[in-house]
Amino acid sequence: MIDTKEIEHLAELARIEVGKEETVALAKDIEAILGYVTLVQKVAGGTGVLEEHKEHMLVNVMREDSAPHESGAYSDALLSAAPEREGNYIKVKKIL
Amino acid sequence: MIDLKNLTIKKAHGHLTKGDFSALELAEAYLKNIEAKNKELNAYLEVFNDVREQAKEADKRIKAGKAEVLTGIPLAIKDNILIQGRRVGAASKILDGYVAPYDATAIKKLKDKGAVFLGRTNCDEFAMGGSTENSAYGVTKNPHDTSRVTGGSSGGSAAAVAADLALAALGSDTGGSVRQPASFCGVVGFKSTYGAVSRNGLIAMGSSLDCVGPIAKTTEDAEIIFDCICGKDALDSTSIELSTINLQRSIKELKIGVPRNFIETEGIDAEVLKDFNESLLRLKKAGAKIVDVDLPSLQYALACYYIIMPAEASTNLARFDGVKYGPRISGTNGINDYFKTRALFGPEVRRRILLGTYVLSAGYYDAYYGKALAARSRIRMDFENVFNKVGIIAVPTSPTPAWKIGEKTDPLSMYLADIFTVTANIAGIPAISVPSGKTKAGLPLGLQLMAPVGGDEKLFNVCKSIF
Numbered sequence: 001m002i003d004t005k006e007i008e009h010l011a012e013l014a015r016i017e018v019g020k021e022e023t024v025a026l027a028k029d030i031e032a033i034l035g036y037v038t039l040v041q042k043v044a045g046g047t048g049v050l051e052e053h054k055e056h057m058l059v060n061v062m063r064e065d066s067a068p069h070e071s072g073a074y075s076d077a078l079l080s081a082a083p084e085r086e087g088n089y090i091k092v093k094k095i096l
Numbered sequence: 097m098i099d100l101k102n103l104t105i106k107k108a109h110g111h112l113t114k115g116d117f118s119a120l121e122l123a124e125a126y127l128k129n130i131e132a133k134n135k136e137l138n139a140y141l142e143v144f145n146d147v148r149e150q151a152k153e154a155d156k157r158i159k160a161g162k163a164e165v166l167t168g169i170p171l172a173i174k175d176n177i178l179i180q181g182r183r184v185g186a187a188s189k190i191l192d193g194y195v196a197p198y199d200a201t202a203i204k205k206l207k208d209k210g211a212v213f214l215g216r217t218n219c220d221e222f223a224m225g226g227s228t229e230n231s232a233y234g235v236t237k238n239p240h241d242t243s244r245v246t247g248g249s250s251g252g253s254a255a256a257v258a259a260d261l262a263l264a265a266l267g268s269d270t271g272g273s274v275r276q277p278a279s280f281c282g283v284v285g286f287k288s289t290y291g292a293v294s295r296n297g298l299i300a301m302g303s304s305l306d307c308v309g310p311i312a313k314t315t316e317d318a319e320i321i322f323d324c325i326c327g328k329d330a331l332d333s334t335s336i337e338l339s340t341i342n343l344q345r346s347i348k349e350l351k352i353g354v355p356r357n358f359i360e361t362e363g364i365d366a367e368v369l370k371d372f373n374e375s376l377l378r379l380k381k382a383g384a385k386i387v388d389v390d391l392p393s394l395q396y397a398l399a400c401y402y403i404i405m406p407a408e409a410s411t412n413l414a415r416f417d418g419v420k421y422g423p424r425i426s427g428t429n430g431i432n433d434y435f436k437t438r439a440l441f442g443p444e445v446r447r448r449i450l451l452g453t454y455v456l457s458a459g460y461y462d463a464y465y466g467k468a469l470a471a472r473s474r475i476r477m478d479f480e481n482v483f484n485k486v487g488i489i490a491v492p493t494s495p496t497p498a499w500k501i502g503e504k505t506d507p508l509s510m511y512l513a514d515i516f517t518v519t520a521n522i523a524g525i526p527a528i529s530v531p532s533g534k535t536k537a538g539l540p541l542g543l544q545l546m547a548p549v550g551g552d553e554k555l556f557n558v559c560k561s562i563f
Contacts (some may be wrong), residue, residue, distance in 0.1 A: 010450045013457070014410065015417070016430075017439040018446065030451055032508050035457075039399040040467040043474060047466025053473035060440075061333035077197035084425035092419055093430040 002031040098125045100260040100531050105317040108263060109165045112158055119158060119168030123212055126170045130214070130261045138236045139246075139255040141175055142183060145217035148191050150212045165320055167210035172262035174253050175216040176223055176299040179203050186299045187231040188221045190440040191422045192459035199331065200297020201306045202266060202325040209324055212263050217252030221442045223273055224300050225249050226513050227504070230444040233499055235241065237279060240296035240539060244498040247277030253348065264312040264321055270301045271410045272493075272517025274309040279493035279542025284533045284559075285311050286318045289549050290524035291336040293322070294329035302408040303334075305401075305521040315530060315559040322552070325383055338550055345380045347561050352545075353389035353486035363512060365496045369543060371533040372492045373544040379490070382562055389482045389489065393474040394519060400475065401518040402511055403468035410452025413445070427473040447507060472522055479523045483548040488558060491516045493529040493542035516544060524554040530559050 004023040009031070011018040018026065070077060084091035097115055111117055118544065127147060133201035134140050147170075154168035157290050173179060176186040178196035180203075185191035201205065206213075220230035228236040228251030236251040238244040245254045252266025254277035267274040267289040278285025286309050293308045300306060310321035328337040354376065360369070376386050400492035416518035418437030425436035440549075441449065455464035495515055504510045525546055532543035547555050 007450065010453045010457075014449050014453045015414075015434040015438055016446055016449060017435040022443075022446075026447060026450060029447055030454065032506070033402065033451060033462075033511070034454070035469075036508060037399040037402050037464065040396055040403060040471045041463060043393070043396055043467055043471045045470055045474075047462045048469050050473040050477075053179075063330075074197070077176065077330065078236055078420075081194060081197055081236055081421040083418060083422065089490050090419060093433060095430050 001028050002034065100125055100129065103170050103263060105161060105165065105263060105312070105320050108169060109167075111532065112168050113163050115222055118361060119154035120148060121216070122168060123147050123170050126214055126260070126262060129259070133259055136237060136242060137239060137255050137261070138250045139167055139217055139236050139259065139261055140215040140288065141185070141252070142170065143188065143561050144182065144213060146501070149216055150499050154210045154212055155328055155351050157404065158254065164209045166206060166211060166324055170212045170214050170263050171206065171219045171453060172214050172256040172265040173203070174250050174265070174267045176219060176268055177203060178267055178297040178299070182216070184216060184221045184299070187441065188235055188440070189232045190416050190437070191349055192440075194422050196297075198297065200308070201294035201329045202466055203297060205325050205327075205477045217256055217271075219267075219447050220249035222299065222409070223268055223270055224409070224444050224448055225250040225446055226272065226276055226510055227499070228271055228380045229275070229501065230329060230442060231501045231517070234440050237501070239536075240282060243500055244539070245280065245501055247280030247498060249273040249276045249277070250311060254278050254283055254285070256283070257311050257313060261506075264310060264317050266325075267490055268298055268312050269307045269309050269521065270305045271514050271521050273310060274307075275517050275527060275542070275544060276494050276514070277376070278311050279529045279544075280498040280540065281536075282454060283313055283319045283532070284312055284315050285309065285529045286322060286555075287327065287520060287527050288322060289336070289338060290521075291332075291334045292326045292338050292526075292552060294327070294330055294332040294335045294558070296331035300412040303412060304407040304408060305405060307521070312490070315528070315556055317558040318528070328373070347379070347384050350384045350487040350488065350558065352376070352379055352384050352386050354386060355391050355394060355489065355490045355491065356388050358391065358394045359491055359516075360496050361523065363515065364492070365497050366525050367488040367535045368492050368495060368497065369528050372543065372560060374534045376490065378488050378562060389486060391475075391478040393471065393478045396471040397475055397519045398511065398515050400468045400471040401514070401522055402451075402459030403464050404522070405470065406452035407456050407465050407468075408446040408452070410456065410522060412451045413441070413449055416441070432520055464517070475519065476523050479548070487551075489546045489551065491544050491546070493544040497535050497539035498540055519522070520546050525549055528555045528559055544555060
């Protein structure tokens with residue numbers, strides 16, 4: 001059972017401000033969606049990728065831990081997208 | 097006057113190289129149509145102001161005798177695919193004002209061929225939805241009946257192609273977002289084998305499911321675009337070089353499997369089922385052998401999808417915090433900035449983030465996410481087994497034709513409309529939707545064909561011979 005308290009907790013975890021009215025609507029919607037997706041619990045066997053199928057599933061691909069490009073080549077383009085910037089830093093409010 | 101209605105990429109290429117019209121004239125013809133129709137349809141969120149310059153560049157290349165098939169071809173691009181120096185926003189307020197700092201790999205490949213980008217098209221916010229009603233910038237209307245939705249999430253791209261506001265388009269498909277709007281708008285939509293097209297520069301939703309794909313008027317056109325954008329890319333570690341398997345050039349002797357138990361459920365529209373059976377008949381007449389197949393785990397596909405996708409989306413969308421891109425809404429302190437900024441996400445995106453947060457939380461992880469991964473293995477195994485017996489699987493693209501704008505109010509009923517499309521994303525297999533007929537009221541319907549991993553070209557070949 002999903003109540004508004006649980007929605008508030010999830011919103012806190014997800015860092016999203018949610019209004020009072022919306023928590024009621026979200027509780028109802030998420031309850032209904034979870035009611036449907038609970039169907040997967042009927043799948044036989046354990047949880048996670050099944051042992052007998054592991055070799056077919058996607059695997060992580062790593063690259064060499066080396067510099068992929070010249071240092072700073074993209075810094076300006078990426079920093080320009082930030083809402084606030086100071087020199088080569090992204091600016092945020094004081095944390096400590 | 098250029099006859100846009102009957103124009104295809106291949107025909108346009110012929111005209112451009114023969115000099116019947118220039119790339120500039122072609123672009124002008126589309127701009128004129130956009131001017132006349134986009135206000136009502138809302139297919140484009142932005143029409144680029146340098147379309148004529150792009151077309152002139154293409155004309156230079158054509159004059160120099162260096163034209164390739166996509167040179168000068170006017171395309172529409174979904175608003176979640178990055179083009180360097182241009183606005184892109186996933187139809188969300190949280191990316192308001194964001195300018196792409198680099199080209200998506202698919203875009204770079206199209207640019208190399210001299211394609212012309214007309215503008216960015218509307219979609220459901222962060223590609224979350226099946227009707228384009230979740231866009232923060234208004235719904236896109238179906239060109240076949242403007243009281244109805246285009247489908248989604250790539251609704252703007254599908255409407256643009258259907259209404260001759262672009263010759264072809266790019267969309268993205270996480271659970272049917274290319275195929276379903278293509279079927280609702282009477283055009284072709286293709287989702288490749290997972291990884292065949294690089295995801296670099298596609299704004300992520302569900303990374304193990306997302307595929308960039310073409311929407312076009314014919315299968316041949318969709319194939320031309322796919323051939324251009326596919327390939328392994330160092331910037332997407334999940335991308336692959338497709339090794340074409342088991343290519344069957346003729347439809348004769350092709351075995352097509354139909355999962356009857358899965359299709360004939362209560363939610364399916366009678367006209368959709370009738371049209372689907374007629375399509376099977378056409379395939380049979382062309383020499384294909386139609387057999388019943390059983391994929392028992394398909395009953396879990398939609399539930400599996402609506403756990404894995406929100407789980408991945410909630411993780412992917414954590415990066416939108418008002419620090420690195422888009423606007424920042426200032427709160428009382430640093431952390432409060434996050435809460436205020438992330439409130440810019442629309443209702444459906446918030447819903448999926450919370451849902452994803454729930455299924456990944458300690459205590460629920462095994463029961464939901466863990467079980468969904470197990471279901472995904474079972475579904476993949478079912479497909480592998482069936483593809484040992486048949487070359488292709490056929491299902492309708494959508495259980496219903498396009499619905500009325502505003503008709504589906506609760507999220508679960510909207511999710512259920514994805515029943516036939518999510519399976520290909522879960523299994524990572526290629527699937528195509530081709531126009532198969534119309535309802536009595538004149539609404540387009542689509543037939544969906546699926547092939548095993550690597551069977552992309554096989555799908556093109558079968559569709560080209562029949563539809």
